[in-house]
Amino acid sequence: MPTPAALIDWSQPWLKPFRILGRRLSTAASVSDNWRLALNALAQERGIRNYQGLPISFVAQAELPPATAYEAFIGSSGKVPTRDNLHDFLNALIWLSFPAIKARLNALQAAELAKAGTVSGASQPRGAARDAATIFDENAALLLVPDNAAGLALSAALRQHQWQQVFVDQGHMFGGEAEIWLFGHALLEKLVQPYKAITAHTLVLGVPESYFALTDEARRGWIDQRIAAELAQPDALIGRLTPLPVLGVPGWSGGQDQAFYADVAVFRPKRGK
Incomplete structure (x- = not known):
């Protein structure tokens, strides 16, 4: 499958802060059938970790266990489930660009899940803090x-x-x-x-x-x-x-x-x- 990065016009003015990284990632991903390898190489190079100090890696969506919230899984494992689509590719781009913010957001969301006594993410209501973090x-x-x-x-x-x-x-x-x-x-x-x-x-x-x-x-x-x-x-x-x-x-x-x-x-x- 071609990398989702192939859909992106990196010359757009709003992408200027991501242009160098995005083009590098696009080039690396274009030579591999598994474009997550390029994401993970950059994550390792940049020493990106989650709020618990675990190395961040981008894995197939199938690695997310049933009845486990996405945010809780990232917090406990450092693994970011990443589907073969543009949405998740861009999520990875932000992890690589703003790792401290992403880790802190994950910590906030995981804490809200723990406060609700669940790892499934199905708790209602979600609460203002978690809603704001998601937005x-x-x-x-x-x-x-x-x-x-x-x-x-x-x-x-x-x-x-x-x-x-x-x-x-x-x-x-x-x-x-x-x-x-x-x-x-x-x-x-x-x-x-x-x-x-x-x-x-x-x-x-x-x-x-x-x-x-x-x-x-x-x-x-x-x-x-x-x-x-x-x-x-x-x-x-x-x-x-x-x-x-x-x-x-x-x-x-x-x-x-x-x-x-x-x-x-x-x-x-x-x-x-």
């Missing part, structure tokens, strides 16, 4: 803004759905003073065939001026450690995620004129309480 894992974007007045104004406008201010009035900040990193693997999957209404659940982070002097790889590591540290608190994500129509980011789509941003079916006003 973040699947559909998160990270907006990094400077710790200054402009950054505060941009993040406040985003939370109020003031799209004209976010994307037009302060649009010049993107790619310079502010940047977007995509994290959710389901979000990345949707963007393989992009459409205007794709919307991320966005976590806004204020960063010091020194952050913008870092290399791309150092920025990735900084983000990984910063968010992983915040996720040590089980309720760290509750109430913090805000919508962001990702193709509204300047330069991420063609035709970003006044009519583009006036489309209230995508750029929705904030609902009153």
Whole structure:
């Protein structure tokens, strides 16, 4: 079976942080019928481990025991069940890119399962912390803004759905003073065939001026450690995620004129309480 990476256009602007790794992985996977071997070689090279210190490896879905929750299995074994599809390939890409965040999310989800007294994942209700972790894992974007007045104004406008201010009035900040990193693997999957209404659940982070002097790889590591540290608190994500129509980011789509941003079916006003 061809690697799912063959479906991905790595030249897309939202994939810039993953481009080098993605192309390397695509090349390695193209010479093997089992593309998980390429994933595992990179995981071993990078020393990626789960929250219990077990090496992460990507295994066939059939290795997941019956009546065992996916999250609990990763926590107890370090093995990530990975199907032959684009969704799971992109999940692996995020493990390789943000291992500390992924390990901390897995720890949070496993702890919530243990609290419910189950390893099957069938407990109801799931709880706000586990729900927030799942949404973040699947559909998160990270907006990094400077710790200054402009950054505060941009993040406040985003939370109020003031799209004209976010994307037009302060649009010049993107790619310079502010940047977007995509994290959710389901979000990345949707963007393989992009459409205007794709919307991320966005976590806004204020960063010091020194952050913008870092290399791309150092920025990735900084983000990984910063968010992983915040996720040590089980309720760290509750109430913090805000919508962001990702193709509204300047330069991420063609035709970003006044009519583009006036489309209230995508750029929705904030609902009153």
